[in-house]
Amino acid sequence: xxxxxxxxxxxxxxxxxxxxxxxxxxxxxxxxxxxxxxxxxxxxxxxxxxxxxxxxxxxxxxxxxxxxxxxxxxxxxxxxxxxxxxxxxxxxxxxxxxxxxxxxxxxxxxxxxxxxxxxxxxxxxxxxxxxxxxxxxxxxxxxxxxxxxxxxxxxxxxxxxxxxxxxxxxxxxxxxxxxxxxxxxxxxxxxxxxxxxxxxxxxxxxxxxxxxxxxxxxxxxxxxxxxxxxxxxxxxxxxxxxxxxxxxxxxxxxxxxxxxxxxxxxxxxxxxxxxxxxxxxxxxxxxxxxxxxxxxxxxxxxxxxxxxxxxxxxxxxxxxxxxxxxxxxxxxxxxxxxxxxxxxxxxxxxxxxxxxxxxxxxxxxxxxxxxxxxxxxxxxxxxxxx
Numbered sequence: 001x002x003x004x005x006x007x008x009x010x011x012x013x014x015x016x017x018x019x020x021x022x023x024x025x026x027x028x029x030x031x032x033x034x035x036x037x038x039x040x041x042x043x044x045x046x047x048x049x050x051x052x053x054x055x056x057x058x059x060x061x062x063x064x065x066x067x068x069x070x071x072x073x074x075x076x077x078x079x080x081x082x083x084x085x086x087x088x089x090x091x092x093x094x095x096x097x098x099x100x101x102x103x104x105x106x107x108x109x110x111x112x113x114x115x116x117x118x119x120x121x122x123x124x125x126x127x128x129x130x131x132x133x134x135x136x137x138x139x140x141x142x143x144x145x146x147x148x149x150x151x152x153x154x155x156x157x158x159x160x161x162x163x164x165x166x167x168x169x170x171x172x173x174x175x176x177x178x179x180x181x182x183x184x185x186x187x188x189x190x191x192x193x194x195x196x197x198x199x200x201x202x203x204x205x206x207x208x209x210x211x212x213x214x215x216x217x218x219x220x221x222x223x224x225x226x227x228x229x230x231x232x233x234x235x236x237x238x239x240x241x242x243x244x245x246x247x248x249x250x251x252x253x254x255x256x257x258x259x260x261x262x263x264x265x266x267x268x269x270x271x272x273x274x275x276x277x278x279x280x281x282x283x284x285x286x287x288x289x290x291x292x293x294x295x296x297x298x299x300x301x302x303x304x305x306x307x308x309x310x311x312x313x314x315x316x317x318x319x320x321x322x323x324x325x326x327x328x329x330x331x332x333x334x335x336x337x338x339x340x341x342x343x344x345x346x347x348x349x350x351x352x353x354x355x356x357x358x359x360x361x362x363x364x365x366x367x368x369x370x371x372x373x374x375x376x377x378x379x380x381x382x383x384x385x386x
Contacts, residue, residue, distance in 0.1 A: 032279040034267070036286030038293045038310070044282055046315030048073075050271035061168030063175075066210030067217060069269045069317065076316060079211060082197055083320060086135060086190040092323040095135070099327060102130055103335035111339070111372075116346035119336075119366040124227045127332055132220035135324065136212075137189015142178045149174055150216040154359065168213075175213040190215075218359060222264045223325045225362035227332045230258035232352075232366060234333070235345050237300045244302060245337065254302040255329045260288045260309035261300050267358045268313060284310055285361075342371030 035041050044050060051072050064070060068080055085091060106127055110117050117123075133143050152167035179195065186192050191212055198208045234241045234254065244250050268282040288309045289297035312319035319325070337343060346367035353364035 033281075034286075035280055035282045036290070038287045038290035041282040041284075041287040041310055042314055044271070044280060045268065045310065045313050045317070049274055050280065051274050052269055052271050052317075061165050061172055063168055063172045063210045063213035063217075066207060067214040068320065073316065079207075080316075080320065082194065082202065082211075083190070083215075086193065087320050087322075087324055089323045092327055095131075095324075096327065096331070098134065099131060099331045100335070103127060103331050104339070107335055107339045115372075116367050116369040119231060119368045120224065120228050120363060121365070123336065124224045124231075124332065124366075128220045128223035128227065128328060131324070131328055132216075132223070135190060136215060137182070137187040137191050138178060139181055139185075139187070142174065142181070145174045146171070146178070146216055151221070153216075154218050154221055171216060172209060172213040175216070176209050179209065179212060219321050219325075221362075222360060223321070223328050225264035225360055226259065226325060227329050228363050228366050229262040229264055229361075230255060230329050230333060231336065231368075232363065233258045233262055233300055234337075235343070235368075236349060240300055240302050241337075248334075250302050251330055251334055253304065253307070254333065255326060256307045256309065257300060257302045257304050258329070259311035259326075260294070260304075260307055262361075263288060263309075263311040264360055264362065265311060265313075265319075266356060266361045269317075281358075282310065282313075340368075340370035344369060 035044055052070055066079070068076060068083075071079065106123050110122055113122075129143070129147055133140075133146070138146060149167050149171035153164060153171050179191065182192055182195060186195070194203065194208055194212060197203050198205060203211070234244065240254070244254050263284045265284055268284065270279050270281040272279055288294070288311065291297050293308075294304070312322040312325075346369040352366070355362050355364060
């Protein structure tokens with residue numbers, strides 16, 4: 001599915017796709033389907049009749065072989081088990097104070113620089129990537145190179161197979177250097193934990209390098225996009241934003257509704273039917289707006305309940321970083337709305353641009369402005385004349 005670029009803040013789903021239940025991926029791929037029916041999507045994501053093995057056709061580098069999304073059972077369970085503890089709800093919640101401090105520091109920079117500002121480049125992206133690197137325990141000097149090659153590997157909408165392959169090879173090389181540094185100077189992140197497991201014989205050195213490199217494919221990019229999408233949802237729905245300001249307890253509902261209404265992850269990884277060989281994938285934005293499941297599905301409603309969206313997938317391949325992404329969006333929105341009064345778009349919504357690939361749907365930029373609180377006037381002292 002080719003990358004698409006477009007304008008328009010509310011152009012979340014085309015009219016034709018809204019009406020489709022199951023539509024073909026392309027005209028010449030008989031039997032290949034894009035699933036938009038919610039019930040079928042749940043069955044597809046959690047069922048064992050579909051396999052990811054054998055679907056990848058784009059030339060890839062050494063890390064893709066260790067990407068969890070490319071693995072089938074039982075291999076997937078083995079390697080995911082090595083990562084689960086770092087992304088558990090308990091571990092993620094323990095990181096809340098660090099995320100709050102980071103968000104506060106980034107907003108303080110925004111206010112010092114003054115508005116208008118570009119929310120993605122000046123807040124969402126550094127917030128998500130710094131959090132990602134902190135969880136993994138990446139030394140600060142290595143972060144710029146990792147970000148560069150990660151972006152080239154995963155987010156370039158028009159990159160060809162050779163470019164993606166080269167970026168992955170360079171990403172893998174950079175991760176190898178990081179692991180070498182951590183061998184010499186151990187830290188306290190997930191990469192250090194995986195190094196210890198390698199020493200205990202649970203990973204080979206080759207598996208270690210590939211698995212660690214694969215952790216930079218999409219996670220922080222999807223978190224960046226989802227935070228920006230969620231912020232835009234609120235800015236485009238002032239009544240809902242006012243409701244959230246008046247009732248902060250609805251923050252959880254606002255995050256979940258943004259995940260349903262404007263998911264950053266566009267389409268699930270394609271899988272093959274183990275019996276027929278037919279190929280299929282889930283269109284998350286469409287399944288999340290199935291009118292048989294969600295009342296008024298095209299309405300953004302932060303009080304919606306229940307809200308059993310599929311933005312993070314389902315089953316064995318449910319997004320590993322789902323709890324971390326939720327916390328990032330929650331803290332990001334809370335900090336921006338609290339510290340930047342009168343937060344609003346700095347341009348007309350029709351001027352917003354989008355980049356859409358089968359993996360991610362992201363804004364090109366998100367210009368914002370806000371109202372600096374007025375300084376209180378000092379009371380005038382009376383002059384008493386004798």
